[in-house]
Amino acid sequence: MKRIKLTVYKEKAILVGIITSKGAKEWIGPTRKRRRQPEDYLEELNRLAQTAGAIVTEQIIQHRTKLDPGYCLGRGKAEEIAQLVKDQKIDVIIFDNDLSPAQIRNLEKVCGTKVIDRSELILDIFATHARSKQAKLQVELAQLEYTLPRLKRLWGHLSRIEGGIGIGQRGPGEKQLEIDRRLARDRITRLKRELAEVTARRQREVAARSNNFTVALVGYTNAGKSTLMNTLTDTKVYVDDKLFSTLDTKTHVWKLKNGQKVLLSDTVGFIKNLPHHLVSSFHATLEEVTQADLLIHVVDAGLPVSLAGRPTVKTHVEAVKIVLKELGCDEKQIILALNKVDETDPLELTILRKHYPDAIQISARNKKGLDELEKKVTGYLAGRQLELDLQVSAGNGKLLAYLADRGQILKKVYEDGLVRIKVRLGPRDLIRAQELGAKKI
Ligand SMILES: Nc1nc2c(ncn2[C@@H]2O[C@H](COP(=O)(O)OP(=O)(O)OP(=O)(O)O)[C@@H](O)[C@H]2O)c(=O)[nH]1
Ligand SMILES: [Mg+2]
Incomplete structure (x- = not known):
């Protein structure tokens, strides 16, 4: 372009x-x-x-x-x-x-x-x-x-x-x-072809990561998604007090306190009445959202809770839900994170707590409420994991490293060249662990 x-x-x-x-x-x-x-x-x-x-x-x-x-x-x-x-x-x-x-x-x-x-x-x-x-x-x-x-x-x-x-x-x-219309149409056809290739490549990349638990940050533009991404994964993606600062999805490893790792993706922001050409042409970028195991919906809590005619927490939450529905993601597990609470009036916070009792109040900038957010993510992760007793050869370093990386090791006993491990592990990881030589006991 x-x-x-x-x-x-x-x-x-x-x-x-x-x-x-x-x-x-x-x-x-x-x-x-x-x-x-x-x-x-x-x-x-x-x-x-x-x-x-x-x-x-x-x-x-x-x-x-x-x-x-x-x-x-x-x-x-x-x-x-x-x-x-x-x-x-x-x-x-x-x-x-x-x-x-x-x-x-x-x-x-x-x-x-x-x-x-x-x-x-x-x-x-x-x-x-x-x-x-x-x-x-x-x-x-x-x-x-x-x-x-x-x-x-x-x-x-x-x-x-x-x-x-x-x-x-x-x-x-x-x-x-x-150029005339015909040329514009030709260009559209070519662009669609190029985008189809990009989409296919992205799908392969996303599929290659499918053994990992993936979390995507979604939300209205300027809600603080990139700031949260930077805080959680210690990276430096671009942050600005402007609309649509992020147009590309970036994925980084988020190391949880229990030693597990999840992949966290920062995505393009939404807006109410998003031009529908944009929604369809941005599908490739939003691949990470459609494939994610869990979404964190970030909302700017500094907006008024409800004030007809003005952007409010409610209008933003609803607008994001509409786009998620268009993407076919409305059935996914979603954690609502009310961000910027450092700037929110305490009275508004009380009202918000009533309106959104399941939401977590955070400040991505001041690192507030992030432990609670992490606990909730860990909870989802544990819910998807099985508690297993495995037997592994003590010399199988590759498998032991894999289990430590993907699962949460609860107990480890060495016995005659074997290791008995009690581990919490996702179903897909169990298959891979068995391919690497793990035996269920
Ligand atoms: N006070 C306060 N400001 C914040 C907080 N988190 C983000 N911001 C500010 O909000 C603005 C937008 O932050 P971004 O992280 O770029 O928001 P985004 O959701 O990624 O925005 P887009 O990429 O444009 O959709 C920036 O000026 C941030 O510094 C917070 O917890 N408290
Ligand atoms: Mg951003």
């Missing part, structure tokens, strides 16, 4: 959200401390825009009974925005709602500047953050599939717009402006 960064100039953006009667019910729910402001409703879009490098100058909310098919919002409001664009020299208008190619075309005509929607903004962030070959392939595929029906619009831009957020210069880039 070619990335052409044309300029370091920060684009000025206006955010727009349209609340229909259905959305309004959610948004105008009982307030606790103050009347809610447009900033509340558009808080996440604002974070996304900043992550993409924009400066947000205005946030506009319009209440409507239903979305306008031509402009999404009312024509009059579009003209008001056009005036703002002129007065403030706005570069981009970002809609929270999904826009059809026709709506984008109409809005751009009236407003005289680039218009993008939330999905396109997220795709742009993914394109900027993609580092590995696989992530780049996945993002390029998602971008092309998103832009294919909109290619005409991009052609139309050629004469006016030079670059920036959401018109593809960071992704497949100018290529899109130069």
Whole structure:
């Protein structure tokens, strides 16, 4: 994927959200401390825009009974925005709602500047953050599939717009402006083929690790998954207070206090209404999640517990559950870890304890609650393990090392060149141990 960064100039953006009667019910729910402001409703879009490098100058909310098919919002409001664009020299208008190619075309005509929607903004962030070959392939595929029906619009831009957020210069880039739909389709076919190869390779890698107990960290973007990974495995994967810092799955060994080792994977964060092209193109990256024996769902507990219209613990938990379901992982064993408790109001913590009685409260940054988390993981591991009495030849160093590595040795007795071992071991490890010469007694 070619990335052409044309300029370091920060684009000025206006955010727009349209609340229909259905959305309004959610948004105008009982307030606790103050009347809610447009900033509340558009808080996440604002974070996304900043992550993409924009400066947000205005946030506009319009209440409507239903979305306008031509402009999404009312024509009059579009003209008001056009005036703002002129007065403030706005570069981009970002809609929270999904826009059809026709709506984008109409809005751009009236407003005289680039218009993008939330999905396109997220795709742009993914394109900027993609580092590995696989992530780049996945993002390029998602971008092309998103832009294919909109290619005409991009052609139309050629004469006016030079670059920036959401018109593809960071992704497949100018290529899109130069090629026709047929070429884009060919490219999609090629990308899918390459991704199929990557996926097959990944599946082989994951299968090769299948003798190990595997745990995957999942959760909303910015919940603290990578920080937890670093703390538990003493590594240094990239952490940032931005959305979608991690786009690749990384796996490291987590040594438990009882001597056992599990494989821990850090994964790409989720977000509500994740553009569906992204979910499908990121399947290869999420192989570790679908194959994991256990998931740790990390949640940012610093968010309000429930406050209609704003990102909350509840909306994040629910959004993650929806993505897990799409991945076919909703039946897996899941530990809920409420992270960042160092920053959470004690009253909110009490409420959270009531809402999520099985959750563990942790601080990945301050290493709080991690023993309890580990105990829970150990518990799952023990539940999957059998307590066995094995007989091993004392000279079989390879087998003895294997048992020490994979199992939890409870007792060891040496007798006439033999070792009798009481060990806790997973069923798959028992098969391997028997292949290496262990005998059940
Ligand atoms: N106060 C506090 N901040 C934390 C804690 N854990 C993580 N953070 C901060 O939260 C931000 C996001 O952390 P990451 O570990 O990058 O989050 P992530 O879930 O991997 O995010 P993505 O990869 O973007 O999906 C960073 O600024 C971290 O320093 C914690 O326990 N307490
Ligand atoms: Mg991360």
